[in-house]
Amino acid sequence: MQETVDTESGAQQVTAGRAAVRAPRRPGRARRLTRALAPLPWLAPALALIGFAVLWPVWEMFQTSRQHINSFGFDLGDYGWKNFSAVFDDPNLASVMARTGVWVFAVVALTVLISLAFAQLFNQRFPGRKVVRWALIAPWAASVMMTSIVFRWMLDPNNGVINVLLHQLGIVSQFNGTQASWLGNPTHAMYWMIVVAVFVSVPFTTYALLAGLSSIPAEVYEAARVDGAGRLRTYWAITFPLLRPAMTVAILINLMNVFNSFPIIYTMTGGGPDSQTSTSTVYMYTLKTLNIGQSGALSVINFGVVIVIVLIFLRANKNSLKES
Amino acid sequence: MKRRLAAAAAVGLSATLALTACSSSKSNTSGSGSSGSPITIKLFGADYGTAGTSNSTQTYWQSIADAFHKANPNITVQVQTIDWTDFPNKLKTLMQAKDYPDIIEGDAPQAYAQAGIAYKASDVLSASTLANLIPTFAKQGDYQGTEYGIPFTTSTRALYYNKKLFAQAGIAAAPTTWAELQADAAKIAKIGNGTIGYGMPLGPEEAQGESYMWMLGAGGGYQTDGNYTVNSAANISAFSFMNTLVKAGDTEANPGTVDRKTMWSDFAAGTVGMVGGSPAVVPIIQAAGKLQSSDWATAPFPGQTGTLTDPLGVDDQIVALNVHNEQSAIQKFLNFAYQDTYQAQFDSLYDLLPATTSAANAEANDPTFGAFVKAIPTSSAYPSNANWSDVSTKIKNTIGAAVDGTSPATVLGQIQQFALSDGS
Known part of the structure; x- marks a missing residue:
């Protein structure tokens, strides 16, 4: 500190004689710079971590996407943008991207709707509330992979419990038939995987919304009651708007999570048959077994898509985030 | 004060660096082998x-x-x-x-x-x-x-068939042609209760093997004279025939998602009439304990006009x-x-x-x-091109679609295109 000031003032003296007008501005700028840099030592470890854990992998990913790397991991040299053009020429890409959109929208929308109801319920006082609140954590605490495997077996066309139940109810007429093969049919498989994704996303979302609900002051509700607002009106005019900051955060985290979701689809169908149940994240992995460079190119595209989604969403919800 | 902090930060940074360096480096053992070093x-x-x-x-x-x-x-x-x-x-x-x-x-x-x-x-x-x-x-x-x-x-591969189910469906002998296989599979599927006529595992585990047996039956294969001919007319006709089996319900549902091990264990459980298999099916049957050795037998795999003389090896x-x-x-x-x-x-x-x-x-x-x-000695083997490993992966991932709704010509055409373009 001492040293810097000394040189600064020395420099100031020299320049002062030449340009009297500029002289008073310079030390101000220098001081401002020093002040701006002052927190750096405190921030450095965190910045270094971000650099290594976030920025460096992103750079590596981008580098990979421009290399010709075969399935054995041998780098055959620079490949320009050919990996990207190969990915864009891929006949599966359009359907994979469209499916990703549907998957993200369906899972996030259903999750938020169900969680809103759950949060409302759990915010009430009723006997056994503690137990029920704990129970909701179970799907969250269990490994997503494990949940997916359990669901896959429950849907087994020959003897899965869901099929046995549906058979006893008379809905599934025959085991091993087309109807019983839920995960074999791409459309049915998507429905079931959305169910599983919602199942594992609801606990977190519910707790995020529950935290939002409990932060709404009781006086507001009292005021509403005094003004004679009905239950529905109270919800729409008070609860819902005041819940928006919590909901924005919950939706944002879910958007990124669901877009990047891998284990559910990979465990239940492997993205098959012929990538007909792949989202872009799963498809990226399928590409990896054949060509790492192309897989890297798709990663870059996915990365871009996530950033765009997040930016659009943040922009649309600028106000609700400010309020929090 | 400030300098000390900067030093601390530098230490922290280099520690991070050292950690990353450690995790990526691998001890490289080298030696001739004849020396005493482990x-x-x-x-x-x-x-x-x-x-x-x-x-x-x-x-x-x-x-x-x-x-x-x-x-x-x-x-x-x-x-x-x-x-x-x-x-x-x-x-x-x-x-x-x-x-x-x-x-x-x-x-x-x-x-x-x-x-x-x-x-x-x-x-x-x-x-x-x-x-x-x-x-x-x-x-x-x-x-x-x-x-x-x-x-x-x-x-080498052959056709495993369940004699019990054959008797139940009134079939006297193992099929030798596709037409007979189709008729037999239909009869067995009619038994109901989840019984599968012919097990056709085209899931990722070994789709390239099941596909090859059918291609060989039509006189096709992955290659002709060392060049890839995945979408040859013979191969397309084989998959068209497989489609008729699947559509009629003579096979399991959605074969493109069913792995070989599933079909083999279903055969061992006595719910599958016929399945293509290697000798490795035998211990699975024995472990399941549902079929006695008199309840099943093997026969040469049927082809379009007669049994295969050059089965998959x-x-x-x-x-x-x-x-x-x-x-x-x-x-x-x-x-x-x-x-x-x-x-x-x-x-x-x-x-x-x-x-x-x-x-x-x-x-x-x-x-x-x-x-x-x-x-x-007369068996047909897989291609031995340098890119077969990649092509095989591609087949495992995609060929099932050819019996799940997409036209065989499209699916086989894409594999052919991949086989020609990959690994150059």
Whole structure:
């Protein structure tokens, strides 16, 4: 500190004689710079971590996407943008991207709707509330992979419990038939995987919304009651708007999570048959077994898509985030 | 004050750097093998049994590795095996992470030879062992005229059928043509209660094998004179016929998502009328305990006009990698592992066929396996191009779609296009 000031003032003296007008501005700028840099030592470890854990992998990913790397991991040299053009020429890409959109929208929308109801319920006082609140954590605490495997077996066309139940109810007429093969049919498989994704996303979302609900002051509700607002009106005019900051955060985290979701689809169908149940994240992995460079190119595209989604969403919800 | 903090930050930063450096660096053991310094070589193989049981191939290799270590105390062989469904992915991951095994069992050697990281077979195997390998399969390990891959275990494919279900459906003999197979499958499917007429596993586990049996039946195949002809008219007609079976409900639902192991265990459970299989189905049937040996039989696989004279013959190869320069240690171990006793032990464990002529001759008159052994000389093998490994992965991932709604010409056309463009 001492040293810097000394040189600064020395420099100031020299320049002062030449340009009297500029002289008073310079030390101000220098001081401002020093002040701006002052927190750096405190921030450095965190910045270094971000650099290594976030920025460096992103750079590596981008580098990979421009290399010709075969399935054995041998780098055959620079490949320009050919990996990207190969990915864009891929006949599966359009359907994979469209499916990703549907998957993200369906899972996030259903999750938020169900969680809103759950949060409302759990915010009430009723006997056994503690137990029920704990129970909701179970799907969250269990490994997503494990949940997916359990669901896959429950849907087994020959003897899965869901099929046995549906058979006893008379809905599934025959085991091993087309109807019983839920995960074999791409459309049915998507429905079931959305169910599983919602199942594992609801606990977190519910707790995020529950935290939002409990932060709404009781006086507001009292005021509403005094003004004679009905239950529905109270919800729409008070609860819902005041819940928006919590909901924005919950939706944002879910958007990124669901877009990047891998284990559910990979465990239940492997993205098959012929990538007909792949989202872009799963498809990226399928590409990896054949060509790492192309897989890297798709990663870059996915990365871009996530950033765009997040930016659009943040922009649309600028106000609700400010309020929090 | 400030300087001290900056120093602390610098220490923190370099610690992070050091940590990252540690995790990515690998100790590289090098040595000639004959010296006294301890050497570790890694073997990565497929699991032909069930992981975690005494039936696991891990146990088989480990016992060889232990016996070998006793004879050569300075060489340790690390064994890792993994089931067939995850095998290609796991192997690719190891390669991509530059965590190279020294010996790989279960993958085609050509791509490794092309990359220049494989030892020639003659570099890691004694001349006598080399000469004892069955010629049909030894040829499969060739890359540009030099043998790199060493056949380790082999099998030929046949049609398994459930005699009980055949009797129940009023069928007298095993089908010899596609038309008969279709009629029989329809009759068996009519029994109901989840019974599958013909099990057609086109899921990722081994879709390339099931597809090949049907292609051969139509007089097609993956290649003609060494050039890929995946979308040939014969192959398309084979898949069109398979579609009629699937649409009529004579097979399981959505074959493109059903793995071979599922169909085999369903056959063992007595709910599948017919399924294509290697001798490896036998222990599954015995373990399930539902079918007596009089309840099932095997027959040559039916083709369009008659039974296949050139059935699918598969050999799983061993390839040794030169990345760690452990030639002499690898050579010692492979010569040790290829002893007749270990070959015989493997065959009796999994009911597969041997890769050596001497062991095959010994089994030719076996009541169960004789027929499979005799089919070896005329069997059709998979392509041995350097890019077959990639093409095979592509087939496993996509060919099931050809019976799940997409037109066979489109699916086979895409595979053909991939086969021609990849690996150039």
